[in-house]
Amino acid sequence: MSLPHRVLSLLFVFLSLCCLPVAAWGAQPLRIGYIPIADCLQLYVAVEQGFFAAEGLNVETRPMQGGPILSLAVEAGELNIGWSNVISLFQAQTQGFSFVLLAPGALEDDGPHLTHSLLVRGDSPLQTVGDLAGRTVAVNALGNVNDLAVSVLVEATGKDPQAVRMVEIPLPDMEAALTSGAVDAALMAEPFLSSSLARGTRLLVAAPHAVFGREFMIAGWFAKADWAAANPGCAAAFRRAVDKASAYITAHPTEMPGVLARNTKLAPNTAATIALPAFSSGLDQAAMQRVIDMTAVNGSIPAAFPARNLLAPGLDWPQR
Amino acid sequence: MTRLRPLIGLLAAALLWEAASRAAGTRAMPTPGEIASAFVDLVLNGTLLRALGLTLGHTTLGLGAAISLGVPLGLWMGCSRTARALLTPTMELVRPLPPPALIPPAMLLLGFGPAMYVTVVGFAACFPLLLAAMDAGRAMPAPLLDTARSLGAGRLRIATRVIAPACLPGLATGLRTALPVALIVAVLTEMVGGDGAGRLILRLQRTWRIPEMYACVIGLGLAGWALAAGLSFLERRILFWAPAYQRLPPQP
Amino acid sequence: MIAQVGRLFPLGLLLVWESLCRLGVIDARFVPAPSAILACLVTPGSAGDLLDQMGHTLLRTLGGFVLGGAAGLGLGLTCGVCRRFDKALLPLLEILRPIPSVAIIPVAILFLGLGNGMNVAVAAFACAWPVFVAVRDAVRAVDPLLCDTARICGLTQGRAFRLVVLPASLPGAVTGLHTALGIAVAVAISSEMVASSDGLGHLAITASFSHREPLAWAAVLAMGLAGGICSLVFSFLRRLVERSRPGLLGVQYRKGKRP
Numbered sequence A: 001m002s003l004p005h006r007v008l009s010l011l012f013v014f015l016s017l018c019c020l021p022v023a024a025w026g027a028q029p030l031r032i033g034y035i036p037i038a039d040c041l042q043l044y045v046a047v048e049q050g051f052f053a054a055e056g057l058n059v060e061t062r063p064m065q066g067g068p069i070l071s072l073a074v075e076a077g078e079l080n081i082g083w084s085n086v087i088s089l090f091q092a093q094t095q096g097f098s099f100v101l102l103a104p105g106a107l108e109d110d111g112p113h114l115t116h117s118l119l120v121r122g123d124s125p126l127q128t129v130g131d132l133a134g135r136t137v138a139v140n141a142l143g144n145v146n147d148l149a150v151s152v153l154v155e156a157t158g159k160d161p162q163a164v165r166m167v168e169i170p171l172p173d174m175e176a177a178l179t180s181g182a183v184d185a186a187l188m189a190e191p192f193l194s195s196s197l198a199r200g201t202r203l204l205v206a207a208p209h210a211v212f213g214r215e216f217m218i219a220g221w222f223a224k225a226d227w228a229a230a231n232p233g234c235a236a237a238f239r240r241a242v243d244k245a246s247a248y249i250t251a252h253p254t255e256m257p258g259v260l261a262r263n264t265k266l267a268p269n270t271a272a273t274i275a276l277p278a279f280s281s282g283l284d285q286a287a288m289q290r291v292i293d294m295t296a297v298n299g300s301i302p303a304a305f306p307a308r309n310l311l312a313p314g315l316d317w318p319q320r
Numbered sequence B: 001m002t003r004l005r006p007l008i009g010l011l012a013a014a015l016l017w018e019a020a021s022r023a024a025g026t027r028a029m030p031t032p033g034e035i036a037s038a039f040v041d042l043v044l045n046g047t048l049l050r051a052l053g054l055t056l057g058h059t060t061l062g063l064g065a066a067i068s069l070g071v072p073l074g075l076w077m078g079c080s081r082t083a084r085a086l087l088t089p090t091m092e093l094v095r096p097l098p099p100p101a102l103i104p105p106a107m108l109l110l111g112f113g114p115a116m117y118v119t120v121v122g123f124a125a126c127f128p129l130l131l132a133a134m135d136a137g138r139a140m141p142a143p144l145l146d147t148a149r150s151l152g153a154g155r156l157r158i159a160t161r162v163i164a165p166a167c168l169p170g171l172a173t174g175l176r177t178a179l180p181v182a183l184i185v186a187v188l189t190e191m192v193g194g195d196g197a198g199r200l201i202l203r204l205q206r207t208w209r210i211p212e213m214y215a216c217v218i219g220l221g222l223a224g225w226a227l228a229a230g231l232s233f234l235e236r237r238i239l240f241w242a243p244a245y246q247r248l249p250p251q252p
Numbered sequence C: 001m002i003a004q005v006g007r008l009f010p011l012g013l014l015l016v017w018e019s020l021c022r023l024g025v026i027d028a029r030f031v032p033a034p035s036a037i038l039a040c041l042v043t044p045g046s047a048g049d050l051l052d053q054m055g056h057t058l059l060r061t062l063g064g065f066v067l068g069g070a071a072g073l074g075l076g077l078t079c080g081v082c083r084r085f086d087k088a089l090l091p092l093l094e095i096l097r098p099i100p101s102v103a104i105i106p107v108a109i110l111f112l113g114l115g116n117g118m119n120v121a122v123a124a125f126a127c128a129w130p131v132f133v134a135v136r137d138a139v140r141a142v143d144p145l146l147c148d149t150a151r152i153c154g155l156t157q158g159r160a161f162r163l164v165v166l167p168a169s170l171p172g173a174v175t176g177l178h179t180a181l182g183i184a185v186a187v188a189i190s191s192e193m194v195a196s197s198d199g200l201g202h203l204a205i206t207a208s209f210s211h212r213e214p215l216a217w218a219a220v221l222a223m224g225l226a227g228g229i230c231s232l233v234f235s236f237l238r239r240l241v242e243r244s245r246p247g248l249l250g251v252q253y254r255k256g257k258r259p
Helices: A003-018 A040-048 A069-076 A086-094 A145-156 A171-179 A190-200 A208-212 A227-228 A232-251 A252-262 A268-271 A285-298 B002-024 B032-045 B047-077 B081-094 B099-110 B115-137 B144-148 B154-194 B196-205 B209-238 C002-022 C034-042 C044-081 C083-096 C103-111 C114-139 C144-152 C157-195 C200-209 C213-246
Strands: A030-034 A061-062 A081-085 A099-104 A107-109 A115-118 A136-139 A165-168 A185-189 A204-205 A215-217 A217-223
Touching: A030 A069, A030 A115, A030 A136, A030 A232, A030 B144, A040 A061, A040 A081, A040 A232, A040 A252, A040 B081, A040 C114, A069 A081, A069 A086, A069 A099, A069 A165, A069 C157, A086 A145, A086 A217, A086 A285, A099 A115, A099 A227, A099 A232, A115 A145, A115 A190, A115 A208, A136 A145, A136 B209, A136 C103, A136 C157, A145 A185, A165 B154, A165 B196, A171 A185, A171 A190, A171 B099, A171 C200, A185 B115, A185 B154, A190 A268, A204 A285, A208 A215, A208 A285, A208 B002, A215 A285, A217 A227, A232 A252, A252 A268, A268 C103, A285 B144, B002 B032, B002 C083, B032 B047, B032 B209, B047 B081, B047 B115, B047 B154, B047 B209, B081 B115, B081 C002, B081 C213, B099 B115, B099 B154, B099 C157, B115 B154, B115 C044, B115 C157, B144 B154, B154 C103, B154 C157, B196 B209, B209 C083, C002 C034, C034 C044, C034 C157, C034 C213, C044 C083, C044 C114, C044 C157, C044 C200, C044 C213, C083 C200, C103 C157, C114 C157, C144 C157, C157 C200, C157 C213, C200 C213
Parallel strands: A030 A061, A030 A081, A136 A165, A136 A185
Antiparallel strands: A081 A217, A099 A217, A107 A215, A115 A185, A115 A204
């Protein structure tokens, strides 16, 4: 064989080795992916209070930087259970990915549990959502719940949502983008919301997620439908642990800043001042169906589907 | 038969992807067929071409900035030992900064306009050019310079008539490396800046439209190929005198 | 003397940055002053953390660079020497070249999971290209005179390749490797920002999400340092080779002066 042929065959062997999927090594702990933010409080509490251990679960938590990669890791089998905002789950559902919810996640309302607001600069000329037409709005991920909320709000004023230019900017950079004039409005989440308001930005819409209902379940814990079907005991145990954590959070609100400080890199005094979501073991299916229908009307998903399809079949879903 | 040869590599890759897609067994890795049909859809409704047009515009802006800064600087550093000693530490510290770390400050200081693209894309693309120019300057055959000097050529004439042409093949290689870098960084900047192919890819990925996303990525690859082919064409015209383009068999 | 000034130049830039922050030209809430960043570096917890993460990043960079460099070398030599492979592979490679690492990361995760292998693969993919281009061009630019001489002297293809083409294309290959090193660092860090739970990229993202801007910027400074360290090692090795085998890497001596 001439030299080039030798080189080429070695190359192909090398390349094909790179394509071999990693072999499974046998019994492994339950891998749960989360984003180290306040919305994943149930996980921190469940780990700290030993709820997982009490259910016989050996859990390995894995912090991820963003929802899309987290969901991809669940799809790839790298993680067994993940955390995601519900709109992304709706979109995955309609694109043929089969995820199911295992447990309800963070609940937001327009009162004590307000964690997202639409802000503008202190001296901005914008007064209403309708003024956003032709302007730039920062959201933390394109096509997600925040993007959708702004679209629905703009549409409600009669303006065309396409006239609003959405840009994806990471949450920590949003305030700077707002004050420097790069964007005209930003849909911020805690912990950046409180600090930004304290530094002179102004509310344009205090509760943008109110378009989805007075109370809105913004996220949930999910897994692949195949995995949930193959591991019903595990899924049920996970759900029980998370429900216990939800109850604990509701019963011990003063302990939560400390939990946050220990599990995220948030400083304790910041953790004490921000608004936290609510958590419950029940889920309002009718409300979720309304949001699915709204998403379909808005065009974010091609067609609506029954909310039931998204719920893991083997688990209880008491009405909230 | 030789005309079809370029297709062999593409066909092999398509087959490899099909096998990989089946091995992965998930919709997160679509088959070439799905990607191809998504590609056709995106081209037909104009989305892909519009997005690629914007991206090519941003790439050109950044590349222009990179060439005007990187090439003279690199040539200077290559030919002058003092320049090299002065600037190399800074260059080596600044070079590995990844674009995702640079985009936020650029966005804050320059807003979302062309200035941001010129800065970020230009910054990233100027290093391959700078390095190529520097090494071309260092590798300049001494006899050429000595001859020019002994024939009485002034510094400017030496720079334009001796140094520049001798370095052109090396610069061409640098440009060939810098081109996809500029394209990639333009796409990355667009993901934050909000238009062009970068935004399209990001949006498709965020909304789980995976076949369309890969179709866009392939579109990006095709655009890069077109640019590279254009560059090769220009090179062959301008650098016909370089050994790489001699028609006589240069192969051993 | 000049070399000392060169090494102090980055420090000079830092001083300018510090004064701009003090004067209020740069908003210190969004772009912290170097003093704040240094204060953060000096606290034992952060310094150890940064060094740890730098270690992870450097390891991934090394893996990606070695793998990518080898792949680029192999592909470049093959395409440079054999026109048939060149024609068959070039369109495919030119289409793959402009693909950003963000598009490669999902594929890498699907096949290699979330560990170091994924970062190394993505970094290798990105940094193979400069090496490929440089090596291919270098092989094709080998002086035809040399090749003709080799043929006339009766060298076989293999020997001609080893004794003529390889050494003649070494300078170009080294330039490509130098470029690839910086790209390997940048892409390794980018992939950490997106999908890893350690490393400088992860640290920068996590710090900014926790409102700890000085730590995030310290991580960015550390990124530059990591790349600087890699380059130093590379330059040192290059100078070693140049000293022991002058002219091998293409640098010409002029009138007895060392380059």
